[in-house]
Amino acid sequence: MQSPPLIIGTRGSPLALYQANLVQRLICEVSGRTEQEVIIKVLQTTGDQIKGELKYFGGKGLFTRELELALLDGRIDVAVHSMKDVPTVGHEDLVIRAILPRADVRDAFISVKYDSIDALPEGALIGSASLRRRAQLSVLRPDLTFCLLRGNVGTRLRKLEDGVCDATMLACAGLRRLEQENRITQAVEVDMMLPAPAQGAIGVEVKRDREDLTEILAPLNDRATEWAITAERAFLRALDGNCRTPIAALATLDGDVLTLRGEILAKDGSLRVAQTVSGQVSKTLDAYDLGFKMGEAVRDEVGGRITFDD
Structure with a gap:
């Protein structure tokens, strides 16, 4: 049978x-x-x-x-x-x-008018549904303005071409998987914009x-990816992260040492709290503990200075 x-x-x-x-x-x-x-x-x-x-x-x-x-x-x-x-x-x-x-973890800056975030004119309009990206861009460029841009990759790119906004941000991984990496105007390095937990x-x-x-x-x-994603998601969980919370995290494994970088931001970019920790890992639980403990430490540092819910 x-x-x-x-x-x-x-x-x-x-x-x-x-x-x-x-x-x-x-x-x-x-x-x-x-x-x-x-x-x-x-x-x-x-x-x-x-x-x-x-x-x-x-x-x-x-x-x-x-x-x-x-x-x-x-x-x-x-x-x-x-x-x-x-x-x-x-x-x-x-x-x-x-x-x-894991694929490319970086965010992609996409524009048909400007070749980088730095090249955007004052007050430029960025289309994005991501509070994280909006908050991080506000840290880099407090003068920028934002509008909601949702839909699949093709829909967002068409709206950009129609002039709905001056630029948008997408994940490099998704564009590469769809063989549209030629649409990436600038691959934003993680030192400039830390990605969302588990991106890519x-x-x-x-x-x-x-x-x-x-x-x-x-x-x-893939064990290295599993441990990295576990640490990032544990960091997010410790902060009760959701779509109302601008949170970024990236973990990398070098041998048996896992290094996690994470940050939490006010929605308008007026406050950013970031930490980095490293630790030896030999199992998934080690990665979880590392991420969760850093999330708790960041939460303690933030105190009541960031309000996440409207």
Whole structure:
């Protein structure tokens, strides 16, 4: 009797489909299955339907909720996420079983008029839905103004070309995955703008009791990326980070030493609190502890000086 196909659940955006197809190809390579035995199922998420700012509708979980419900009720076997979109507190019956090697973590500055952030004229209008990017740009250029720009990569680029704003910011990883790196006007170095926690990382989520998938997915997991993402997300969790909170973090592994940089900002860029810690790690829990403790330290340093909720 033939086994039923393995079903990969994904959002329907071009970037989400790229990520799902990548996971499909990798699963086929490691398991010997054909593409007919590993199929992709597109689900629409609440986040894809919202036109306004996500923070008013429940935050990042809006991009993962329907996929997780489909995992729980058995409509799909695995879900593929941009780890940046995954809430730090998840359902107890679900687990991220693999995190793929990370892509370019940097933010991309994109403009059809100006070749860098520094080249923007005073009062230039930046289109972005990210409070983090707005806050960081406000630190660099307090004179800049902002408008909401949402939608998938193609939609945002078309709006930019239509003159809705002078520039926008996207993740370099997404543009490279969509073979649109030629649209990157300036790849912003992390010393200038620290990325969002887990930016550039793809995660594969399953039901915790699906032990039959553990062996299949284990070869897809990149340990260095897993530990870095774990530390960044623990930092975010300690700060109760959500779409109302401008938070950035980046961890890098050198041998067995993990270095984590993180920052939290006032929405208008008027205050920025940053820390860096390093520590030896030999397991995922070590990375989590390092990140969570730094988050607690930053929270203590911030005190009541930053108000995150309107």
